[in-house]
Amino acid sequence: MIYKNRGDKPTKTGFGEGLVDAGFDNKNVIALGADITSSVGVNLFAEKFSKRFFSLGIAEQNCVGVAAGLALSGKIPVFSTYGVFAALRAADQIRISVCYNNLHVLIGGAHAGISVGPDGATHQALEDIAVMRVMPNMTVISPCDATQTRIAVKAAIEKVNGPVYLRFGRNAVPDFTATDQKFKIGKADVLQDGDDMSIIATGHLVWEALKAAEKLWKIGVGARVINLHTIKPIDKNEIIKAARETGAIVTAEEHQIAGGMGSAVAEVVSENHHVPIEFIGMKDSFGESGQPEELLKKYGMSSEAIFEAAKRVLKKKRISTLI
Amino acid sequence: MKQIDNIEELRKISKEIRKDVLTSINAAGSGHTGGSLGLADVFTVLYFNVLNHDPENPNWADRDRLVLSIGHVAPVHYATLARAGYFPLKELKTLRKLGSRLQGHPGKDHGLPGLELSSGSLGQGLSIAVGMALSAKIDKKDRQIFSIHGDGELQEGSIWEAAMSASHHKLDNITAIIDRNHVQIDGKTTDVMKLESLSDKWKSFGWNVINCNGHDHNDLINVLNEAKNYKGKPSVIIAETIMGKGVKSIENNHTWHGKAPSDEELENFVLQLEIY
Ligand SMILES: [Mg+2]
Numbered sequence: 001m002i003y004k005n006r007g008d009k010p011t012k013t014g015f016g017e018g019l020v021d022a023g024f025d026n027k028n029v030i031a032l033g034a035d036i037t038s039s040v041g042v043n044l045f046a047e048k049f050s051k052r053f054f055s056l057g058i059a060e061q062n063c064v065g066v067a068a069g070l071a072l073s074g075k076i077p078v079f080s081t082y083g084v085f086a087a088l089r090a091a092d093q094i095r096i097s098v099c100y101n102n103l104h105v106l107i108g109g110a111h112a113g114i115s116v117g118p119d120g121a122t123h124q125a126l127e128d129i130a131v132m133r134v135m136p137n138m139t140v141i142s143p144c145d146a147t148q149t150r151i152a153v154k155a156a157i158e159k160v161n162g163p164v165y166l167r168f169g170r171n172a173v174p175d176f177t178a179t180d181q182k183f184k185i186g187k188a189d190v191l192q193d194g195d196d197m198s199i200i201a202t203g204h205l206v207w208e209a210l211k212a213a214e215k216l217w218k219i220g221v222g223a224r225v226i227n228l229h230t231i232k233p234i235d236k237n238e239i240i241k242a243a244r245e246t247g248a249i250v251t252a253e254e255h256q257i258a259g260g261m262g263s264a265v266a267e268v269v270s271e272n273h274h275v276p277i278e279f280i281g282m283k284d285s286f287g288e289s290g291q292p293e294e295l296l297k298k299y300g301m302s303s304e305a306i307f308e309a310a311k312r313v314l315k316k317k318r319i320s321t322l323i
Numbered sequence: 324m325k326q327i328d329n330i331e332e333l334r335k336i337s338k339e340i341r342k343d344v345l346t347s348i349n350a351a352g353s354g355h356t357g358g359s360l361g362l363a364d365v366f367t368v369l370y371f372n373v374l375n376h377d378p379e380n381p382n383w384a385d386r387d388r389l390v391l392s393i394g395h396v397a398p399v400h401y402a403t404l405a406r407a408g409y410f411p412l413k414e415l416k417t418l419r420k421l422g423s424r425l426q427g428h429p430g431k432d433h434g435l436p437g438l439e440l441s442s443g444s445l446g447q448g449l450s451i452a453v454g455m456a457l458s459a460k461i462d463k464k465d466r467q468i469f470s471i472h473g474d475g476e477l478q479e480g481s482i483w484e485a486a487m488s489a490s491h492h493k494l495d496n497i498t499a500i501i502d503r504n505h506v507q508i509d510g511k512t513t514d515v516m517k518l519e520s521l522s523d524k525w526k527s528f529g530w531n532v533i534n535c536n537g538h539d540h541n542d543l544i545n546v547l548n549e550a551k552n553y554k555g556k557p558s559v560i561i562a563e564t565i566m567g568k569g570v571k572s573i574e575n576n577h578t579w580h581g582k583a584p585s586d587e588e589l590e591n592f593v594l595q596l597e598i599y
Contacts, residue, residue, distance in 0.1 A: 030461070054457060054492065062450045062484035069390075069454020072440060075461070077454070093481070096444040097451060101431050 001214055002192060008172035011204070012110055014146030015168050016041030018153025019078060023049045029157060030070055032056055032063050034081040039170070040110040042080050060085045064093035064107070071103035076157055080108025083125030083167050087132050098163045099135045106156050107132075109167040112142070113254025114282065114299055115204055115292035116170045124287040125167065130259025132165040133232045139164045139185060140232040142253075142261070144206035146175045148229060151183045159185055167203065169254075171292050174207045177227075188235040194222035197314055198242035199306060201252040202228045202261045205280070208296070209252050211303035216310055223310060231261050236268050243273040248317040250309045252280035254301060276316035278309040324378060324407065327371045333540045336406060337367040341569045341596055343402035343415050349589040351419035354427070357566040357579040358473065359399035361504050361537070365562055366403040368543040369469060373551070378408040381436040388439055388455050390470040392448020393502070394428035395581070401425050401435070409437035446479025448472065449499060453485050456494040456557075467551050470499045475507030478516045483528065489557040490529025497557040498550040499530075502537065504566040506577040525559045537562030570595045 022029045023045055033055040037043040046053040056063050060081055067077035079086070086109045087094070098105050109128050116124045133140045139160050143149040149168050156164040181189075191206070192213060201209035206227045213223040224246055226238060242249060249269065251262030262279040269275060280301055287295060296302040327333055340363045348354035370376070375387045391400050398418060405412045410424070417423035424435040428443025442448055452470040459466050476482065489497050501521070509515045518524075525532045531553050535546040543562070550558035566580070567573040570592045584592055 030457075052461070056488050057484075057491075059481075059484035059488065061446075061481040062453070062488055065447050065450020065481070065485065066454040066457065066488065068440075068447075069451035069456070070458050071454070072388075072451065073455050073458030073462075074384075075454075075458050092444055093447055093450070096441065097447050100441040 003176040005174035009146040009175040011149040011168035014149030016044035018150040019045040040080040060090040064090040067105045068097035078106040082111040083109030083128040087128035112167040114287040120289040121286035141166045142202040186233045188238040189227040192225045194224040197248040198224040198246045205252040208303040212306035248313040257281040278313040340402045347415040347418040355395040358396040361564040393473040394443030404437040445476045446481040449485035486528040499559045531556045531558040537564035
């Protein structure tokens with residue numbers, strides 16, 4: 001593995017640290033609390049900037065509307081709660097109050113993916129990418145580790161002038177991206193080059209993709225690993241390039257296959273350069289309780305599952321080249 | 324903007340606004356006639372007497388804010404904005420037409436001056452008012468935030484989330500106005516989903532509650548100023564109104580919630596307005 005894990009760290013901690021950075025940089029940043037502030041990283045901001053933190057209770061619809069009102073008055077509000085509530089319960093408020101008004105509101109979607117673990121299906125956000133990416137004006141970001149999440153928060157506040165949905169996870173995962181990385185919203189990171197096929201991953205599964213690529217190398221397959229941290233606007237160039245140069249793609253995300261990042265990649269591929277794709281993600285089912293690793297394995301989102309999908313897609317690629 | 328205190332003059336403006344509502348909805352061929360007519364007096368008093376605003380400078384930072392939570396009564400808002408000088412009166416005829424700045428429900432991105440926000444999904448405006456009020460408090464500005472709600476809209480749970488948060492944060496710079504016409508699309512509010520005791524509900528949510536006659540300009544001026552000056556709690560004005568007010572033949576008739584007058588009806592309604 002060419003990347004080194006500096007130690008496991010939850011992406012939610014990166015989110016909280018990023019908020020604090022943003023709080024120091026910009027006086028207009030305001031954070032809203034929906035009760036679970038310490039499990040979504042907002043507590044760090046609240047401690048540092050108590051006058052710029054407002055508790056609104058367990059009322060997500062109101063939180064989103066209040067954020068819209070703040071943004072209409074020139075503030076940069078951040079509202080963070082579990083992704084299942086942020087993206088789904090308040091979807092209409094996000095659509096009309098935030099997106100139709102095209103307001104610079106940062107919505108943090110915590111507990112992304114099945115790796116939330118023991119809490120079970122109700123709290124595992126597996127539909128949020130699909131719902132958020134269909135909203136006009138919305139930017140959707142899904143960073144891969146704590147360091148990148150911290151940097152992504154800063155970028156979402158400084159570089160975007162519209163609504164942003166940023167999803168992150170609960171459990172500690174390898175922290176490996178460079179602290180001085182050039183993070184650009186809408187520009188995918190090619191983490192490792194390869195010509196035989198590409199793995200396009202997002203969020204926690206980027207590390208799993210790197211592990212799968214290492215295994216593939218051992219059987220003589222050079223896999224390109226792309227971290228698609230921005231799902232919208234999507235990096236069409238990098239995806240088309242991967243399709244053209246490697247001829248086969250596996251997408252990997254902790255999200256329903258239907259409507260998620262893989263679907264977004266498929267939209268680009270099918271319109272521009274047709275190659276076989278295998279999708280790693282939830283197959284139209286709810287999750288359940290269990291340890292993160294157990295769940296990733298059971299629901300086919302581990303590095304082994306990516307490895308197997310790579311072999312399948314390579315077979316399809318060979319057949320299509322024979323034709 | 325210059326404040327008009329003469330009640331006769333305000334009444335005349337309300338009548339003009341009602342005519343504008345009827346002619347613009349007639350030209351559009353669809354739209355919400357009943358509620359728009361019912362709110363003409365409230366809008367007149369707000370824009371010609373109470374609000375601190377400047378049609379020459381719509382984005383003036385210290386203006387009072389008006390959040391129209393019931394986007395479907397956009398025609399009365401548009402007519403009032405035009406009468407106040409935000410844009411030419413003749414543009415009212417473009418209501419609901421392709422490429423118009425006057426969308427069926429307010430759409431901010433279409434660039435109509437004086438419009439604070441897009442709205443049309445019920446139950447969202449009070450939360451936005453809370454955000455605007457918090458922002459004014461953070462900046463220590465004494466701008467006032469007004470929001471306009473339907474009575475049927477109060478059946479949305481999100482309104483009560485917002486109501487709770489406004490009193491929790493002591494947002495006395497909010498004045499919510501309820502268009503209490505006792506009707507909604509399916510009929511009487513008491514039959515569809517009863518709201519009483521409405522005053523008690525708001526009181527128990529920590530609000531200063533004021534009742535008034537939503538067609539009495541004098542009463543409206545008094546209560547809006549009373550609300551503006553009230554300290555420590557947000558205020559809600561429950562304005563008793565009549566859907567379709569000004570056109571006798573359709574007053575209180577809920578079937579006129581979302582219907583446009585035909586050419587003959589327009590002629591007849593304008594005549595009724597004149598002799599009201
Ligand atoms: Mg009503």
